[in-house]
Structure formats: structure tokens, C-alpha cells
Amino acid sequence: MEITAPRGVRDILPGETEKWRFVEGVAYNLAKRYNYREIIIPIFEHTELFSRGIGEATDIVSKEMYTFEDRGGRSLTLRPEATASIVRAYLEHHFEQKPQPQKFYFFGPMFRYERPQAGRYRQFWQIDFEALGSPDPLLDVEVIALAWDLMFSLGIKNLEIQINSIGCPKCKEGYKIALKEYLADKLNLLCEDCQRRYETNVLRILDCKRESCRSIVEGAPKITDYLCADCKNHFEEVKEGLDLLSLPYILNPYLVRGLDYYTRTTFEIISYKLGAQNALCGGGRYDLLAFEIGGSMVPGVGFAAGLERIVMVLEEEGLLQDTEKGIDIFIVSIGEEAKKQAFKLLHILRREGISADMDYTNKNLKAQMKIANQKKAAKVLIIGEDELSVGMVKIRDMDSGKQEEVSLSDVLSYLRRWKK
RNA sequence: GUGAACGUAGCUCAAGUGGUUAGAGCACCAGGCUGUGGACCUGGGGGUUGGGGGUUCGAGUCCCCUCGUUCACCCCA
Numbered sequence: 001m002e003i004t005a006p007r008g009v010r011d012i013l014p015g016e017t018e019k020w021r022f023v024e025g026v027a028y029n030l031a032k033r034y035n036y037r038e039i040i041i042p043i044f045e046h047t048e049l050f051s052r053g054i055g056e057a058t059d060i061v062s063k064e065m066y067t068f069e070d071r072g073g074r075s076l077t078l079r080p081e082a083t084a085s086i087v088r089a090y091l092e093h094h095f096e097q098k099p100q101p102q103k104f105y106f107f108g109p110m111f112r113y114e115r116p117q118a119g120r121y122r123q124f125w126q127i128d129f130e131a132l133g134s135p136d137p138l139l140d141v142e143v144i145a146l147a148w149d150l151m152f153s154l155g156i157k158n159l160e161i162q163i164n165s166i167g168c169p170k171c172k173e174g175y176k177i178a179l180k181e182y183l184a185d186k187l188n189l190l191c192e193d194c195q196r197r198y199e200t201n202v203l204r205i206l207d208c209k210r211e212s213c214r215s216i217v218e219g220a221p222k223i224t225d226y227l228c229a230d231c232k233n234h235f236e237e238v239k240e241g242l243d244l245l246s247l248p249y250i251l252n253p254y255l256v257r258g259l260d261y262y263t264r265t266t267f268e269i270i271s272y273k274l275g276a277q278n279a280l281c282g283g284g285r286y287d288l289l290a291f292e293i294g295g296s297m298v299p300g301v302g303f304a305a306g307l308e309r310i311v312m313v314l315e316e317e318g319l320l321q322d323t324e325k326g327i328d329i330f331i332v333s334i335g336e337e338a339k340k341q342a343f344k345l346l347h348i349l350r351r352e353g354i355s356a357d358m359d360y361t362n363k364n365l366k367a368q369m370k371i372a373n374q375k376k377a378a379k380v381l382i383i384g385e386d387e388l389s390v391g392m393v394k395i396r397d398m399d400s401g402k403q404e405e406v407s408l409s410d411v412l413s414y415l416r417r418w419k420k
Numbered sequence: 421g422u423g424a425a426c427g428u429a430g431c432u433c434a435a436g437u438g439g440u441u442a443g444a445g446c447a448c449c450a451g452g453c454u455g456u457g458g459a460c461c462u463g464g465g466g467g468u469u470g471g472g473g474g475u476u477c478g479a480g481u482c483c484c485c486u487c488g489u490u491c492a493c494c495c496c497a
Contacts, residue, residue, distance in 0.1 A: 007488075059495050063421080110497080115421080171495060182469085193494070209493085268497095279497060307497030318494060334455065335426060365455050373457035384455060398457070 008114070008122030008183035019311055019320050020125070024107055026153050027127045027305075031105035034146050036129050041085040041105045047075040053293045055260025057201070078111035083127040083261070083286065083302060084293065090132050092194050097237035100133030100211065105304075108233070119277035119309045127281075130289075130302030132384050140265045140285055141241030146270055147281050147303050148247055154310065155319045156271070161248060163267040164255035165235040166203075167227045169288070175226035177201055182220050189216060206254035222253040234264055257282060261289040264303065267283035273316045274309060282414025329356040329415070332368040334384035342383050345393075345411065352416060358396040377419075381411070 005011060011323050012020055031038065051061050066078035068367045079085055086104050089095075095102045106128040113122060129146055131139050144161065166172060179202055194205045195212050206217055214340055227235060249267075257266050266284035271316060274280075283303025291296035312319045329349055333342035342358055349356040357375060363409050365384075372380045381395035382403075396403040406414050 004488080065494080112496080114495075116489090117493095120496070124497060129468095204495090236488095237462075276492065277496070283496065306496055309497060325473090331427080332456080366453075366457080367449090371457085371459040377457095380457080383458075401457085403456085 002298070008090070008116040010121065010123075016311075019093075019314065020307060022320070023154065023310055023314070027098060027150060028105070030146060030150055030153060030294045031129070034103070034129075034142065035144075036103040036105040036131070036151075039086060039089060039106050040108070041079070041082060041089060041106060043109075044078050045078045045085055047077040049088055049293055050077055050080060053087070053261060053289055053403035054081070057071070058258055060112060060194070060259065063090075064114055065111055077189050079330050080112045081110055082106050082108070082126060082304060083130060083300075084289065086128070086130045086359050087150055087286075087290050087295070087300060087304075091290060091297065092294075096296065096298060098135065101139060102133050103131045103132045105129055108148060117277065118275040119306070119312060121123065121308060122290040125273060126301065127305040127307065129283075130300060132298055135234075135287060135299040137237035137243050137265075138228070141245065141247075142299050143283065143303055144238075144242065144249075145245055145247060147267075147283070149307065149405075150305060151269060151280065154314060155317070156280070156310070156313055157317065158272045160250055160271065160272075162252040163238070163242075163249050163250050163265065164224070165264050165402050166223055166256060166262060166266055167231040168263050170229050171226050171228045172203075175223045178221045178226060179203070179205075183245065186216050203256040204258075206256050217254065224253055225372060229235060231264055231399045238265055257284060261286040261292060263287045267303070268284070271309070271313050277309065279306070280313065281292075282307050282345055284338075308382040316352050326378060327357055328419070329354055330368075330372035330375055330379075330380060331356065331358040331371060331381045331383065332365060333358070333382075334365055337389075338383045338385060338388050341388060342381075345381070345383070345408075347414065349415065352412065354418070354419060370382065379415075398399035 028038070029154070034263065042405060047067050050065060054060050056062070060080050065080055066074060070076055084104065086210075090102060090104075104105065109123050109125050111123055114120060123349075129143060131143060131289070144163070146160060167175070180198070183190070183198060183202070183205070187198060190198070190205065190213055191208065191210045194208050194210075197204045205213065206220070208214065208217070213290075215290070224232075224235065239249075255266055255268060257268075262284045264285045264287065266282075268279045268282040270278045271280050272278070281303050283301070285299070285301040287297070287299040290296060290301060312368075331342045331346050331349075333339045346356050346358050350387070357377075361369055365382075369380065377398055380396045382396060387393055391408045392405045393408055394403055394405055395411075395414070
């Protein structure tokens with residue numbers, strides 16, 4: 001059997017996990033500051049939740065889900081994103097009975113069957129913020145401000161907030177018709193993909209990357225000109241709110257996101273330091289999602305941020321240093337009896353809150369010292385037959401190389417003093 | 421799912437147009453120093469050249485298949 005992880009998934013090894021915990025910690029603190037409370041959702045859900053919520057025709061549902069049948073014949077799916085689950089949890093546990101909005105924070109892995117590439121994996125980690133129960137445009141602004149604050153708190157530069165409004169289903173339909181009319185006589189100028197999109201999902205033509213399509217799109221009608229009065233007003237208030245907080249943003253009338261549930265506000269924060277997969281986070285408003293999955297009408301707005309991509313940018317910009325920390329004490333022993341005493345002392349130190357370790361491979365003194373050095377131990381305790389016979393322990397400072405003797409009974413108080 | 425590039429030691433990489441027993445640095449282990457880390461010196465262990473098939477007297481090198489990695493498309497975090 002070949003010993004490898006499946007395609008598109010990877011281990012996060014010691015040395016990397018510290019970086020992940022750092023990012024997660026920043027997000028967790030922000031959640032507290034903005035009053036988003038942590039929720040932990042299941043890894044899998046009924047397949048129907050996603051097919052109805054995200055949309056049957058989306059790429060995620062039509063070709064990217066890890067779906068399986070359990071022993072009871074139920075169709076289950078590894079979550080490809082968190083929003084639908086959080087809305088489901090909100091409805092299931094009757095959060096509409098509580099003061100609105102209810103705000104949630106989540107951190108965990110997602111699963112999508114895609115071809116891996118830079119910044120894209122089959123199991124990837126997301127930080128998720130969702131605010132449910134209010135249509136207030138200032139809540140959209142809060143969510144965008146939170147996303148921006150997350151990047152700012154991590155120290156990430158060279159970013160851009162892009163926002164757009166794709167309106168409600170009514171304005172969207174009107175716009176689609178107008179867009180199709182505009183494109184009708186230019187179909188043969190579009191790329192193959194876009195000719196297909198003309199039938200399947202005309203909005204996606206807007207963010208095609210081909211130069212030829214882009215130039216055609218430039219002359220196309222803009223969705224923001226087709227918003228109904230309510231949606232237009234909502235969008236204006238979002239922009240005002242962003243200005244109020246002096247958040248820099250760029251209007252991108254071609255920002256169309258690939259999940260069906262979005263209404264009105266959509267936004268992304270992109271980095272210039274990444275490759276093709278440059279969205280560090282993305283989100284928007286989804287006022288119809290709760291209804292679509294069979295609940296009452298619960299407006300919501302939120303975003304997801306990709307851990308892998310954030311860590312990539314942090315590495316790129318050199319914002320992640322000094323993750324390797326040493327231990328306080330390494331105990332070196334010589335001889336069977338000394339090893340037992342060392343082991344006992346090790347346990348006592350650890351119970352004292354001192355990080356400590358010893359050798360378990362019966363290395364000689366020199367080799368043990370070498371290990372202590374590699375583990376970046378601040379001090380080494382040396383216990384040999386000689387020391388044991390007089391009840392002493394040698395304590396070596398690994399920076400200065402200075403060494404002193406302390407009686408076994410005083411070691412603890414010596415180290416307590418040193419730790420302070 | 422489509423396209424391209426690439427797979428040699430734990431890691432980073434060598435091995436003119438096919439030609440002895442596939443090398444080096446780092447890492448690891450041991451010794452120099454039999455009770456003292458980092459530096460240095462010496463030695464050692466490690467490889468089915470991703471896997472399978474083919475061409476050839478002979479394949480790490482050429483051909484086919486397959487798996488994997490990377491990047492891009494599609495799409496997304």
C-alpha cells in the first residue's frame with residue numbers, strides 16, 4: 001500500500017500548525033469584539049440542504065460535492081461551505097425567537113471535489129462570519145468591516161475590497177433579459193465557454209477572463225442600473241456606510257458570485273500577491289436562503305475567509321516569523337537509577353507548569369546534550385551517578401554555558417524563581 | 421472534466437547527443453572528545469531513479485500507459 005494522503009488534501013505539520021492557530025486566534029478575538037458567537041456545525045449534512053440552498057445548477061452542487069449514502073440509505077454530503085449549515089442550525093434551534101440579528105462565528109474544514117491548484121484544495125479551511133435576522137444595510141457594512149479588520153489585524157497589505165449588488169430575483173431577471181439582448185448579436189465574438197454560458201448562466205459572462213470577452217462586456221448594461229427601487233436604495237446605504245467608516249472599496253459591476261443564494265450585496269477581498277485563486281474572502285447577503293431550504297424568511301449576510309490563502313499571503317509578505325519556540329528544561333541522565341530519578345523529576349516539573357522533556361532512546365551524555373540543544377532548551381538538568389550519590393543536580397544554562405550545582409530538594413524552588 | 425510542465429536519498433539538486441557499481445550538499449547516526457550541546461574533522465546508514473510495459477546488446481535518459489505533484493482553464497475560500 002502506498003503511504004500518501006489522498007489527492008488535494010494535506011497534513012498541517014508541527015511548525016505550520018502554529019501559524020494556523022495564530023490566524024484562528026486573531027479571528028476568534030475579532031468575533032468576540034464584534035459580538036459573533038462561536039458555533040460548531042457538523043461535517044456532513046443532508047445532501048438536500050446544499051442542493052436546495054446553494055443551487056442545483058451551481059458548480060459546487062453539480063460536480064464538486066462529496067456525497068455518499070449512509071447505512072440507513074440517507075444521502076449525506078461533506079459540507080462544501082458553512083453558510084447553509086449555519087442557517088439550518090438557526091432555523092432548527094429557533095434563533096428567530098431571540099433578539100435579532102443573531103451573529104455566528106465558525107472555523108473548520110470544507111470539502112469540494114475540484115482539481116487542486118495554487119490556493120485550492122479538496123479539503124480546505126474557512127473562517128466564517130454570519131449575521132442572521134436583519135435586512136439592515138449597516139449590517140452588510142459591519143460584515144465587510146469585519147472582513148477588512150481581519151486582514152488588517154493580520155497585517156496583510158496589497159488588498160482590494162470589491163463590492164457589487166446583484167439585486168433581488170426580480171431585478172436579476174430583468175437584467176438577465178437586458179444582458180442577453182445586448183449580447184445576442186455578438187455571440188460569435190464570445191469565447192466557447194461564454195457561448196455556453198449565454199444559455200446556462202449569462203451573468204458569468206461578466207467576469208470571463210478572456211480579453212476578447214472583456215471588451216464586449218465593457219459595453220454591456222450594468223446590473224446596478226437595473227436594480228429596483230428597494231435594492232438600489234439598499235446598495236446606496238451600504239456604500240454610504242462604507243464611506244462613513246472610511247473603508248476603501250472598488251465598485252465591480254461584474255462581481256457575480258457562483259452560489260445561487262446571494263441577493264443584493266456581494267463582495268470579495270482579493271490579494272495581488274496570489275495567483276489565479278486570489279480571493280482571500282468572499283461573501284454577501286442572502287435574504288432568500290432560509291426560505292429556499294424550507295424555513296421562514298430570514299435575511300442574512302456573511303462571508304468566508306480561506307485559511308490556506310491567508311497563510312500563503314502571510315508567508316509571502318513575511319508576516320509569520322518565530323513560530324519555533326524552545327522548551328524550558330531538558331533533563332539529561334546517566335545510568336539506570338539516574339534515569340528513573342530524572343523521569344520522576346520531569347513529571348514534577350511538568351506538573352509545575354514548566355515545559356520539559358528528556359531522552360527515551362538511551363543515548364549517551366553527549367548525544368543527549370545534542371538533543372537538548374536541538375530542542376532549544378533554556379536549561380539542562382544533569383543527573384548522573386555522581387550527582388545522585390550526593391543528592392545534587394547540575395543545572396546548565398544553554399545560552400551562557402554556565403553550570404551550577406543545586407541540591408535535588410532545592411531544584412523546584414530554584415526553577416520557580418527562574419521562571420519568574 | 422480540459423490543457424501544459426515536472427516526478428532521482430528524509431530535503432534541495434547533479435548525472436554531455438542511451439554506456440562500468442546513480443553522485444553532492446544539508447539532515448540523520450557514530451567516532452575524534454569512554455560525564456557535557458552549537459563549530460570543525462573523519463567515517464557510516466540510507467535509492468526498486470513514482471509504478472507498469474515496450475524499444476535496445478545496454479534505459480535515470482527514448483516510446484506508451486498509469487499514478488502523483490505543480491500551474492492554468494472551469495469555478496471558488
